[in-house]
Amino acid sequence: MAAPMNKRKHDDEKKDLVSEAVSEVSSNKKQKTSSESTASLDDPLTDFNGFAVEKILSENSQTKTLFVQGTFDGSESKAVVLLEKTAFRTNELPVLMSKETKLKASLKNDIYGVYEGLPMPELNGLKTTVIYPATEKHIRKYTYQQLYLVTETWQDYQQITLPYLNEQRFSIQWVFNILDKKAESERIVYEDTDPELGFVLLPDMKWDGKQTDALYLIAICHKRGIKSLRDLTADHLPLLKNIKEKCLTAVKTNYNIPPEQLRMYIHYQPSYYHLHVHVTHLKNVAPGTQAEKAHLLTDVIENIELMSDYYQKKSLTFALRESDGLLAKFKQAGKVLVTSISVE
């Protein structure tokens, strides 16, 4: 698997922060923060001796992760620790489900028993990432950010969103590098080179490229200048239909997954403003598949068929993180309540 490149930085806001931290480590490049390395630990830790928890930055009971801020032995430098329960490894099952795993009964009724299972520690390790010393930026990055639901009318798009995008001039050079085969060309799964209807299909960074029921591909169109859903009209129907048909065929050919088991969708807001379509296995309820973010490609096509200017008429609703510059613009325009209520 290729190491995450700059694409990573432009990726979905709900990216897997733990994997990202790990790949930052593996990428082995000099960290900018190493100027502070006087306080850094040269030797790896062997336990959490001397660690004091200061604050829980974020927790997720569904994915079983916990991000913590703390200090070691009263040092002034902060540490950020990312803890994550690991998925079961099926090759270890014979030992995990043997006399080595003790069971403490909490309920027993007829055929049903509920227990606390206590496996050998080696079979039940936590993925633990320690960032030390951590900067304010690290702390901010791993702190849960409040989400705000924003409903953007077409007028809001023209008066708030579009000026913001133009002002920010987000670079999408890395997208052009992919389309021009200057980067990641070895990762391309399928390509249609037609400049009007064509696209490049390649694995998303979140997918390991192996486990087919976690399949996650991205189709990036060759045509430049289509920023998002908001630009789509009947003129783009041939492009959208071409992406849909050829992606489904390419996935069937390459991964033997039939069309009925694939979800194809467009994000709004997208993480970068060059039209691309997400292709995920239906079983993979990936981050960014929720109704307030994902628009099924089949729905997009049909909405435009029903009404050519559907995406220039319809309000679009999406969630923005507290730190998002676009949210600030919507707040300034009085479109979102400014007072936030802390929910924890």
Add this chain to the structure above:
Amino acid sequence: MAAPMNKRKHDDEKKDLVSEAVSEVSSNKKQKTSSESTASLDDPLTDFNGFAVEKILSENSQTKTLFVQGTFDGSESKAVVLLEKTAFRTNELPVLMSKETKLKASLKNDIYGVYEGLPMPELNGLKTTVIYPATEKHIRKYTYQQLYLVTETWQDYQQITLPYLNEQRFSIQWVFNILDKKAESERIVYEDTDPELGFVLLPDMKWDGKQTDALYLIAICHKRGIKSLRDLTADHLPLLKNIKEKCLTAVKTNYNIPPEQLRMYIHYQPSYYHLHVHVTHLKNVAPGTQAEKAHLLTDVIENIELMSDYYQKKSLTFALRESDGLLAKFKQAGKVLVTSISVE
């Protein structure tokens, strides 16, 4: 918290199977399968001694669960074991992050360190549910079912879905019991009694009623006969708008959560055919929020405003499980490929 009632059975297909098994145990009612209890274990297990894994029924690396079928000591009776990693308990953090937790370094680079953390077993137990002896029905229930994406045109709705619903005559007596205060009346959070525009708002069974950032409520309309999204036209705009406004106010009043942090949506296909609206906290990416299932209430209202017969024109796309009777009907009609490819 009230014990799950018959509502549970009508609930979302993606319900939490582990919690459900636990509540089946706690409900302490005589199991029908107890006729087979000669093979049942009277004493709780103390470990997995003698257990042989036969088959992995289902696994989920996101939620870190694993469902296994096996036998004890060569007995012919099958056992189903549900293993689930548990969420971190913050009250145990001081011990979890102390010298008691050993760290095995796998990577160390500048300020970043990646470790395998090995806590004391007592702090890292697995939620373990054993069903033994398990029937074929148990095995089927916990076996992963292939999902199929189906795109239903309005014609398909009239020719396939509607006849199927009429033929099945799914009972929604339990919904009427709620609306008539014959059941669950103590759980009602808010009610508008108007027979045309009114609704009852109450917590979904999946929510513990406490943790506000996991809020999950259901608004069930008083008016009878609106089966689903497919029935909605401009006539229903006053009802939909009333539900939207009054729910947002009720949630603000009762739970102090502002409108920008709430997701309101309608499922298609729904789990029962009497119009109801889901209300979840934006932070809670609950099962059933995906684009192929959830339709934001704000989008539904606006689609109908743009085109009164939108939901009688538009194709609707949704996923059905392999065992769903409706899927069989779509297959018979040649609308879904019959050959399934096993994905594991």
